[in-house]
Amino acid sequence: MARSYLIAGNWKMHLNAEEARALVKALKAHTPKLPPGVEVLVCPAFTSLEAALEEAKGSPIQVGAQNMYWQEQGAFTGEVSPLMLKSVGVSHVLLGHSERRHVFMEPDDLIQKKVAACFKHGLKPVLCIGETLDERNAGKTLEVLDRQLHTGLAGLKPEDVPLLTVAYEPVWAIGTGVNATPQQAQEAHAHARKRLGELLGAAGLQVKILYGGSVKDDNAKVLLSEKDVDGALVGGAALKAPSFCGIMDAAIALSQ
Ligand code: PGA
Numbered sequence: 541m542a543r544s545y546l547i548a549g550n551w552k553m554h555l556n557a558e559e560a561r562a563l564v565k566a567l568k569a570h571t572p573k574l575p576p577g578v579e580v581l582v583c584p585a586f587t588s589l590e591a592a593l594e595e596a597k598g599s600p601i602q603v604g605a606q607n608m609y610w611q612e613q614g615a616f617t618g619e620v621s622p623l624m625l626k627s628v629g630v631s632h633v634l635l636g637h638s639e640r641r642h643v644f645m646e647p648d649d650l651i652q653k654k655v656a657a658c659f660k661h662g663l664k665p666v667l668c669i670g671e672t673l674d675e676r677n678a679g680k681t682l683e684v685l686d687r688q689l690h691t692g693l694a695g696l697k698p699e700d701v702p703l704l705t706v707a708y709e710p711v712w713a714i715g716t717g718v719n720a721t722p723q724q725a726q727e728a729h730a731h732a733r734k735r736l737g738e739l740l741g742a743a744g745l746q747v748k749i750l751y752g753g754s755v756k757d758d759n760a761k762v763l764l765s766e767k768d769v770d771g772a773l774v775g776g777a778a779l780k781a782p783s784f785c786g787i788m789d790a791a792i793a794l795s796q
Contacts, residue, residue, distance in 0.1 A: 544577035545764060545791040546705060546748050546771035548666065549778025550606060550634060551584050560588035564595040566781035571788060574600040577795035579771075580788055582778070583634055586620055593629050604632030604666070607640060610650075610657035622661040632664040634773075636692060638711045642672075648691035655692055659700040666705045666773070667692050668752070669732070673712035681710075682731050689735050701743040705750060707773040708732055713753025715775060722762050722769075725751045729768035757786025764794050 574580060583604040584592045593603045609619035636651040658665040669688040671681040708728050713720050729749045736744035751763050752773030763769055777783040
């Protein structure tokens with residue numbers, strides 16, 4: 541059966557405007573057209589958004605932000621609002637990424653406010669969830685995913701559901717070179733899908749669930765082959781065209 545995928549690059553605090561432009565250019569050259577089942581998204585730092593958006597214009601590459609604040613404007617030094625992101629033409633926003641949760645100590649209720657602000661302004665949130673190694677070793681993985689989904693999606697309306705993407709990113713797999721096994725990913729994704737169905741009804745079952753954590757061009761195919769893995773959120777391997785294109789190619793092959 542034909543599958544559909546979203547392959548997203550999280551560039552984190554890398555690539556200035558010029559480098560961002562060059563990478564988008566290389567991705568466009570590799571894949572001037574995408575099959576209907578595959579979407580590609582890149583998420584540069586705020587200062588590189590406009591360069592990436594300009595270069596991506598007219599191509600199938602979508603551009604998202606890595607974070608935002610939930611208020612529309614005001615005295616919030618250092619923050620960027622949904623209206624500001626809308627005004628430059630961003631489509632998606634990564635929210636609740638493990639580095640936001642664990643390095644910047646963002647709590648579940650703040651992430652929920654940001655998710656709700658995305659829906660209010662027609663931006664597409666990519667809600668990241670995932671357990672730490674201690675939580676996995678304590679047998680709490682599914683409980684953590686439940687809590688992060690339940691709080692992160694509180695107050696969501698039925699019309700918001702088509703805008704939502706979820707990314708399962710086990711914290712222990714991010715930037716470590718140790719990816720979850722396809723079985724571990726599938727177990728977490730199947731669980732998240734079941735919960736999304738319970739929380740959001742039938743439409744919740746259709747929400748794309750990306751896997752993230754040490755995805756590379758050589759493990760993308762096995763991970764993306766799992767039934768409930770609908771794409772990848774890629775950090776390190778998204779910073780160079782050959783490795784990111786290899787991951788895109790895996791999705792393109794599996795989509796047909
Ligand atoms: P990684 O990062 O691919 O470098 O493990 C993934 C992420 O943080 O989204």
